[in-house]
Amino acid sequence: MNSVRIEDAVKRFGSTRALDGVSLEASEGITGLLGPNGAGKTTLLKVLATVMSLDSGSIEIFGRDPSRHRHRLDIRRRLGYMPQEPGFHRSFTAFEFIDYVAILKEMTDRKARHAEVDRVIALTGLEKVAHKKIKALSGGMRRRVALSQALLGDPRLLILDEPTAGLDPEQRLRFREVMSRLGEERSILLSTHQTEDVAALCPRVIVMNHGKMLFEGTPKDLREVARGSVWFSEARAPEARLSWRTGEGVHRNIGTAPPGANLVDPSVEDGYLLLLGDEAFIEAAWRRSRQCAGRPWFTGRYR
Amino acid sequence: MVHRSLPVALSLARVEARKLLRNPMVILGTILSFVITIGVTWRDIPVLNRHDSLTVDALVPLAAAVLVAAHLATIRPRRYKTTELWDSLVTSDATMTAAHLLSALLLAFFALALVLVQLSYMKVIGGVATPRPAIILTGPALVAFAGGFGVALGRWAPRIFVAPLGLAGVVAVCTVLIGNTYQHNREWLSLWVSSEGLAGIPSELTLRPDGWRLGYFLGLVALAASVAFIPDASKRVLAASLATVALVGTFLVANQLTKESPRDLQRAITTQLQQGWTAPSCREYSSVAYCPMPGYEPWIDRWRRPTEGVLVAVPAGARPTDLRLLQAPGHTQRYDEDRNSFVSRWLDREGRRGALASETDIHPSMRWGRNSAQGESELSIALMVASRTIGLDSRFRLTEDDLQALGDPRGGNFKVGRRRSQCTSIEQGRAIVALWLAAQATGATEAEFASAAARVPYQAERADGPTYFDPLAWNLLGYTYGTSDDYRVLWGARETNYALQLLGRDQTEIRAVVAEEWSLLTDPATTTDQAAEVLSLRPLPSLEEAHDNWGLVYRGLKQWGTAPCH
Numbered sequence: 001m002n003s004v005r006i007e008d009a010v011k012r013f014g015s016t017r018a019l020d021g022v023s024l025e026a027s028e029g030i031t032g033l034l035g036p037n038g039a040g041k042t043t044l045l046k047v048l049a050t051v052m053s054l055d056s057g058s059i060e061i062f063g064r065d066p067s068r069h070r071h072r073l074d075i076r077r078r079l080g081y082m083p084q085e086p087g088f089h090r091s092f093t094a095f096e097f098i099d100y101v102a103i104l105k106e107m108t109d110r111k112a113r114h115a116e117v118d119r120v121i122a123l124t125g126l127e128k129v130a131h132k133k134i135k136a137l138s139g140g141m142r143r144r145v146a147l148s149q150a151l152l153g154d155p156r157l158l159i160l161d162e163p164t165a166g167l168d169p170e171q172r173l174r175f176r177e178v179m180s181r182l183g184e185e186r187s188i189l190l191s192t193h194q195t196e197d198v199a200a201l202c203p204r205v206i207v208m209n210h211g212k213m214l215f216e217g218t219p220k221d222l223r224e225v226a227r228g229s230v231w232f233s234e235a236r237a238p239e240a241r242l243s244w245r246t247g248e249g250v251h252r253n254i255g256t257a258p259p260g261a262n263l264v265d266p267s268v269e270d271g272y273l274l275l276l277g278d279e280a281f282i283e284a285a286w287r288r289s290r291q292c293a294g295r296p297w298f299t300g301r302y303r
Numbered sequence: 304m305v306h307r308s309l310p311v312a313l314s315l316a317r318v319e320a321r322k323l324l325r326n327p328m329v330i331l332g333t334i335l336s337f338v339i340t341i342g343v344t345w346r347d348i349p350v351l352n353r354h355d356s357l358t359v360d361a362l363v364p365l366a367a368a369v370l371v372a373a374h375l376a377t378i379r380p381r382r383y384k385t386t387e388l389w390d391s392l393v394t395s396d397a398t399m400t401a402a403h404l405l406s407a408l409l410l411a412f413f414a415l416a417l418v419l420v421q422l423s424y425m426k427v428i429g430g431v432a433t434p435r436p437a438i439i440l441t442g443p444a445l446v447a448f449a450g451g452f453g454v455a456l457g458r459w460a461p462r463i464f465v466a467p468l469g470l471a472g473v474v475a476v477c478t479v480l481i482g483n484t485y486q487h488n489r490e491w492l493s494l495w496v497s498s499e500g501l502a503g504i505p506s507e508l509t510l511r512p513d514g515w516r517l518g519y520f521l522g523l524v525a526l527a528a529s530v531a532f533i534p535d536a537s538k539r540v541l542a543a544s545l546a547t548v549a550l551v552g553t554f555l556v557a558n559q560l561t562k563e564s565p566r567d568l569q570r571a572i573t574t575q576l577q578q579g580w581t582a583p584s585c586r587e588y589s590s591v592a593y594c595p596m597p598g599y600e601p602w603i604d605r606w607r608r609p610t611e612g613v614l615v616a617v618p619a620g621a622r623p624t625d626l627r628l629l630q631a632p633g634h635t636q637r638y639d640e641d642r643n644s645f646v647s648r649w650l651d652r653e654g655r656r657g658a659l660a661s662e663t664d665i666h667p668s669m670r671w672g673r674n675s676a677q678g679e680s681e682l683s684i685a686l687m688v689a690s691r692t693i694g695l696d697s698r699f700r701l702t703e704d705d706l707q708a709l710g711d712p713r714g715g716n717f718k719v720g721r722r723r724s725q726c727t728s729i730e731q732g733r734a735i736v737a738l739w740l741a742a743q744a745t746g747a748t749e750a751e752f753a754s755a756a757a758r759v760p761y762q763a764e765r766a767d768g769p770t771y772f773d774p775l776a777w778n779l780l781g782y783t784y785g786t787s788d789d790y791r792v793l794w795g796a797r798e799t800n801y802a803l804q805l806l807g808r809d810q811t812e813i814r815a816v817v818a819e820e821w822s823l824l825t826d827p828a829t830t831t832d833q834a835a836e837v838l839s840l841r842p843l844p845s846l847e848e849a850h851d852n853w854g855l856v857y858r859g860l861k862q863w864g865t866a867p868c869h
Binding site for chain 2: 046049050051072076077079081083085086087088089090091096099100101104105108111139149272
C-alpha cells in the first residue's frame, strides 16, 4: 500500500498557486524533491506533514484523510517532520529539546523516552554536544538536532525539508548513510537543492517548478533528460544555455549541441538544469528524451 | 484522547516547572522573598499569627517573576519559531496549555515549601504563636494565579512585551485597591495588602477574612486557567463556560471580602478578651507575675531578664510585691487611624481598655525586638519596672498644682481631675535612680542606654527660632511608646546624663549608696541637684544655666506642656 497519495492538489497563497494540480504516490523508499526556490516543494511537504491543508484535491496518508481530526492524529503518530526552518528553543540543550519533542510525541515513560532520545542522538552523531545549549551549536549541528527529533519514535513516514542545508561534506556523508539505512523500511520524502544527494540517495526523484511537477522518475531518467545536450569545448559555446569552465580547463556546455560536438555523459544536475530551462528548450528536450528513453518520465500537466 | 493527553501534560509540566525554577527571574524572586522575610524580622521576634501575612507579601516578587516567566514559556514556540514543527505533532495546544498551567501549579507547591521554610526560620529565631492555615496557603495561591495569568496572557496575546504590561496593570489595580482601604475594605481584593498596617496590628484585634481571601485567590486561579483555554477552538465552549462560572464565583467571594461585620469583629475580640486578656494564664517568678497572652508564653523569659535585673539592684525591702506584667495589645501609630480604629473605639466603649489598664500592672506589648532592637525592648521593660518600683506613675489625674506648674492652662484636656497618661520626670531626682536601675539591668540595656544618651547629648537644638528642645526625652519615650501604650514617662537629658555617670562607676558602690539613701532618692520632692549631690555626681549645668548659656529663657514645665509625674 502507498504511504502517500495526492491527487490534483491545489494550494493558493493569494494569487499564487503554490501547488498547482500536483499528483503523486509514494511508498517505501526515498523520494527526492528537487526544484528552485518557490517551486512548491516546501508547501507540498507541509501538506504531507499535516501542517497545512489543501484548497482542493485529495490527499491520503497511510490511507487516512488528514482533514479529519482523528485521522490527522493517527497520521501524526507515524510521522517525522523536519521543517525547512525548524526553530529551536535556544536555552534548551540539544538533549532537552529532543526530549521535549519526544514528550510532544506522546512518549511519556521517562526512562524509555530518554533511551529513545539517546538513540536518535547517536544516530545523528550528536553525542558530544547533546548537553550543550542549542544557542552554542553551529548551524550544521542544529540541522542534526532537527533531524534527530524527526527520527524520534521510528516514524513510518519521514518528511525532511532541505535536511542537508548547512551540513559539511562529512556530515552529508553521514546523513546519506543514515537515510539509506532508514529508507529501506519506510517512506522518506526529502527536498533539497543538492542534486548530488538525490543522485546518491534517492531511487526516485521529483522535480517541481511553479507548483507543478515537471518530472518524476529515477535519477538515471533525470540524467537521460540531458543525454546529447552536454558537451565539452575549448571555449564557451555560443549555442549553450549554460556553460562553465571546469577544473580541467575545458568548458562544459549544456544546451542544443552543435553537430560534431564532444558529447559527454550527463549528470543528474545536467538533467535538472535542463528541466528548469525555458519552455521551448524543455519541450525540445522532452521530445528528444521520448525518442531515446522510450518511457514517459514527465508527469503532471506541463504548459 | 484524555487518556493520552494527561500523561503528556504531566510530563511536559514537569519539564516546564524545572525550566521555570531555573529561570533567573524566578531565582531572583525566590531570593527576594527570603530577603524580605529576613529583613522584616531582623529587628522583631516574629509573632506567627501576625507575621504569617509576611509570607504572602514576601512571595509577591516571586509571583511577579512567575507571571513573566510563565508567559514567556507559553509563547516560546512563537518566540523561537517552532510552531510549524509543533503543528506536525500529535499533542494539541490545549494539552500544552494544560501543561503550562500545571507547571504553574507545581511552582505553587514550591512556593508552599518556601512559606514553610520561612515559617520555620521565624520559629527558629524565636517566633511565637501559631500561623493561620488559610494565610499559609494564600501565598502559594498567589503564585499559582500569577502563573495562570501569565499562561492566559500568553495564549491570548503571544507578544513578548505583554507580560511586563500585564504586570504593570496588576500593580496599578492593586495600588488603587489598597488606596481605598479605609472606605470599602477593597484592599482585600488586592493581591497584596499593606503589611505595615497588618503586621503592626495584633492579629487578635484584626478581623482578617483569611478564608474568603484564600477562596478569592483560588477563584482567580480558576478564572485565569479557564480563560487560558478559550483560544483553543476545540475547547472554546467548555472553557468559556468554566470561565463564566469562575468569574461569578470569584465575584461572589470578592463581595464577601469587602463586607466587614462589626458584629463578627466584636465577637472575635470578646472571645479574645474572655480567653486571654481578662483571664490570663500567669506564672510567678521571684514574686513577679508574668501574664502573657495565649501563644506568647516563650516571651516570659525575655521579660524576666530586664525585670529581675532591675529588681536585684533595688533594696529587698523596697521591691514591689504586687508587680504584674500583663501583656496587652500594643499601640501603633496606625492603629487609631486605619480601618481597625473602631476596634479601639469598641474597647473604650466596652470599658475593656480601662479594665486592662489597671493602675498596678505593667503592660508589655505584643512586640519584642531582636538583634539591634533587643536592647530597646529590654530597656523598655526595664524602664517600666524601674519607674513603677520608684513610684513614677504616668497615670494620674490632674491637680490644681499641676495646672499651676504648667502655667495655668485651662480648657480642653487641662482640667482638674482629668485623667492623664503622660508625665515628665524632669527635675526629679528619682528619675536618675530609675534611669540607672533600668540601664544597669542587663548588658543589652546598658549598651542601649549608653547609645541613646550618646546620640543626644545635653545641648540645645535650634529649630526656626531660639527654642530649647530636649530630644532625649522623646527618644526614650519612644522605647515605652513602641512597647506599651499606657505608660509614658518623659525623661530629661540632664537626668539621663547623670545616670550615665552612675553607669561608669563601681556598681557595687552605687548599689550600696542607693540602698542607703533609698527613701531620699525616691522621694518625689527630691530634686535632680539634690540626688546628684547624694550620689556624688559631677555637676551638670542646671536647665536655667544651660538656657542662659544658650541665650534662651527657661520657662519651666510650661516649656513641655506636660505635667510632672506624681
